[in-house]
Amino acid sequence: MLSVMDPESPNCPNCGAPLVVPMGETEVPCEYCSSLLRFVPGAEELEVVAPLRVSDLRADADGQWPSPFDFGGKPCLVIRTENGDIKAFSALCTHTDCTVKFRPDKNDIFCSCHAGIYDTNGQNVSGPPPRPLQAFKVVVRGKPGEEEITVSRG
Numbered sequence: 001m002l003s004v005m006d007p008e009s010p011n012c013p014n015c016g017a018p019l020v021v022p023m024g025e026t027e028v029p030c031e032y033c034s035s036l037l038r039f040v041p042g043a044e045e046l047e048v049v050a051p052l053r054v055s056d057l058r059a060d061a062d063g064q065w066p067s068p069f070d071f072g073g074k075p076c077l078v079i080r081t082e083n084g085d086i087k088a089f090s091a092l093c094t095h096t097d098c099t100v101k102f103r104p105d106k107n108d109i110f111c112s113c114h115a116g117i118y119d120t121n122g123q124n125v126s127g128p129p130p131r132p133l134q135a136f137k138v139v140v141r142g143k144p145g146e147e148e149i150t151v152s153r154g
């Protein structure tokens with residue numbers, strides 16, 4: 001798993017362990033939980049290599065999509081739409097913060113707490129959610145079949 005840390009607070013965002021970061025390094029592993037931590041210049045930027053690759057973006061035998069991963073302490077949902085676009089959103093419903101799920105069979109994002117529905121652009125389209133999901137930037141890098149997904153905000 002990879003996460004980003006706040007340079008002002010050098011603790012692992014996944015396990016909380018204190019980190020020692022050598023001067024000039026931009027990527028270090030957490031000694032305790034093995035998370036790969038990346039520093040991004042700029043106060044509010046956050047960049048995380050998702051703990052799943054493009055090839056992992058598929059429903060399992062029960063039709064369940066990969067779970068959200070930790071993105072700076074909040075869940076991030078990565079989806080692949082019907083036309084192959086890869087997108088990332090905050091997995092917190094804008095109604096009362098339940099965790100949403102991608103439903104690939106319906107090509108939507110669903111909140112089971114009060115049956116809220118978002119489209120694959122994160123737009124709230126049905127039910128009580130008052131706003132779209134927060135969208136994040138996605139970059140895909142790597143060899144075909146082994147592409148890594150990097151999610152960032154800012």
Ligand code: FES
Nearest residue numbers: 093095111114116
């Ligand atoms: S919390 Fe998601 S619809 Fe209410």
